[in-house]
Amino acid sequence: MTYGDRIPDRAVTRLSLVLRRLEVLCAAGVKRVFSRELAEKVGVTAVQVRRDLMAIGYSGSPNKGYEVCALSQAIKAWLHPGLRPAAALVGLGNLGRALLTYFRDREPHLDLLAAFDIDPGKTCMECVGLAVHHVDELERVCKALNVRVAILTLPPEAAQAVAERLAAVGVHALVNFTHASLRLDPHVFVEDVDLSVALDRAVFFSHKK
Amino acid sequence: MTYGDRIPDRAVTRLSLVLRRLEVLCAAGVKRVFSRELAEKVGVTAVQVRRDLMAIGYSGSPNKGYEVCALSQAIKAWLHPGLRPAAALVGLGNLGRALLTYFRDREPHLDLLAAFDIDPGKTCMECVGLAVHHVDELERVCKALNVRVAILTLPPEAAQAVAERLAAVGVHALVNFTHASLRLDPHVFVEDVDLSVALDRAVFFSHKK
DNA sequence: CTCTGTGAATCTATTCACAGCG
DNA sequence: CGCTGTGAATAGATTCACAGAG
Numbered sequence: 001m002t003y004g005d006r007i008p009d010r011a012v013t014r015l016s017l018v019l020r021r022l023e024v025l026c027a028a029g030v031k032r033v034f035s036r037e038l039a040e041k042v043g044v045t046a047v048q049v050r051r052d053l054m055a056i057g058y059s060g061s062p063n064k065g066y067e068v069c070a071l072s073q074a075i076k077a078w079l080h081p082g083l084r085p086a087a088a089l090v091g092l093g094n095l096g097r098a099l100l101t102y103f104r105d106r107e108p109h110l111d112l113l114a115a116f117d118i119d120p121g122k123t124c125m126e127c128v129g130l131a132v133h134h135v136d137e138l139e140r141v142c143k144a145l146n147v148r149v150a151i152l153t154l155p156p157e158a159a160q161a162v163a164e165r166l167a168a169v170g171v172h173a174l175v176n177f178t179h180a181s182l183r184l185d186p187h188v189f190v191e192d193v194d195l196s197v198a199l200d201r202a203v204f205f206s207h208k209k
Numbered sequence: 210m211t212y213g214d215r216i217p218d219r220a221v222t223r224l225s226l227v228l229r230r231l232e233v234l235c236a237a238g239v240k241r242v243f244s245r246e247l248a249e250k251v252g253v254t255a256v257q258v259r260r261d262l263m264a265i266g267y268s269g270s271p272n273k274g275y276e277v278c279a280l281s282q283a284i285k286a287w288l289h290p291g292l293r294p295a296a297a298l299v300g301l302g303n304l305g306r307a308l309l310t311y312f313r314d315r316e317p318h319l320d321l322l323a324a325f326d327i328d329p330g331k332t333c334m335e336c337v338g339l340a341v342h343h344v345d346e347l348e349r350v351c352k353a354l355n356v357r358v359a360i361l362t363l364p365p366e367a368a369q370a371v372a373e374r375l376a377a378v379g380v381h382a383l384v385n386f387t388h389a390s391l392r393l394d395p396h397v398f399v400e401d402v403d404l405s406v407a408l409d410r411a412v413f414f415s416h417k418k
Numbered sequence: 419c420t421c422t423g424t425g426a427a428t429c430t431a432t433t434c435a436c437a438g439c440g
Numbered sequence: 441c442g443c444t445g446t447g448a449a450t451a452g453a454t455t456c457a458c459a460g461a462g
Binding site: 034035036046050051053054059060061062063064065066 | 441442444445
Binding site for chain 3: 243244245255259260262263268269270271272273274275
């Protein structure tokens with residue numbers, strides 16, 4: 001097993017994409033699939049797919065491709081070993097509320113258990129089944145639920161402070177939708193998602209292409 | 210001017226981030242800034258910032274750094290030459306509605322002029338000032354407004370068809386929030402934003418770090 | 419000195435090209 | 441054959457190391 005090896009950062013992204021396709025194929029009852037088919041579904045090359053599978057130590061069979069459900073399980077086990085982590089979302093503005101329902105509908109590989117806001121009155125219909133707390137409760141609730149991943153959709157001014165508090169109670173990874181660039185202990189992983197950059201890139205390349 | 214030169218793809222992302230910081234500094238009346246300061250605000254190295262500025266043909270002065278507002282203008286002119294493009298958003302689900310207000314509040318480098326849905330009754334309070342049309346009106350409205358950039362937040366099954374229709378009426382760039390991987394003429398730029406991948410990455414690295 | 423600008427080296431990621439299997 | 445698996449080559453991006461300017 002090449003389990004603890006270093007892997008290209010972007011391979012993680014591709015494996016996540018491949019995994020989602022496989023889950024669909026597996027549910028649809030498809031038995032086998034070729035690297036080329038996966039590749040074009042995901043928008044990369046077939047060699048890339050094979051290399052990524054090589055990196056996680058998975059083998060298919062020549063002329064028959066990969067067994068869909070088994071591969072799906074293997075990638076899932078590699079990307080997300082251990083238990084599904086508990087997750088929380090902080091900041092129930094427009095974006096936070098939308099992401100809450102968005103993620104819940106898409107069955108992510110985590111359990112979204114709690115949400116926080118300075119104004120917990122922002123609870124909405126779609127949030128049913130999910131506890132909404134005041135930010136003051138952050139430490140208590142996160143500890144109790146053993147929250148490991150947090151999604152930040154709060155105003156940028158408040159982001160650094162909240163991030164530090166989350167890190168202090170054992171959150172290992174943040175998905176940062178804020179325009180703040182967070183400075184934290186290096187053992188805390190930060191995935192920055194900058195929607196404005198996505199627009200800027202689109203505008204830029206709309207001129208270039 | 211190294212205007213038409215090829216630039217590292219990721220440099221575009223960094224320039225967008227740097228630009229936003231500069232706009233803030235300029236508005237705050239700061240006169241000069243060093244590459245190192247910009248770098249740490251954005252989370253990259255100082256050399257990277259200088260290299261990116263080199264790539265767009267901009268020079269600072271040794272020992273004095275860069276003039277904030279001038280540099281801001283230069284990056285903006287380079288990233289977004291020509292007029293601000295007209296943009297449209299298709300799909301007014303939870304995410305679409307949230308992004309509409311999110312972007313409007315953040316003054317992107319484009320004019321968000323129209324939104325479409327199969328059910329235009331989904332118009333909401335926050336959408337005030339923005340025309341909401343039935344998807345059937347797509348071609349007519351996009352042509353009339355000269356829409357160049359489109360944001361896709363509709364169900365994945367409908368994405369490919371709508372993308373083709375947009376491309377056919379002259380849309381040059383798409384920001385695709387859909388899980389569909391779009392296949393279009395190569396002159397149409399597609400910026401994929403996959404929020405589920407962001408979560409997967411966070412879960413993965415929460416185990417690793 | 420301290421900062422910018424940049425050739426050269428390094429590191430990382432992708433593609434090529436082909437061996438080997440069924 | 442057509443596919444997987446992979447060493448070797450290539451391309452791409454980042455960092456190093458230092459020249460030059462004020």
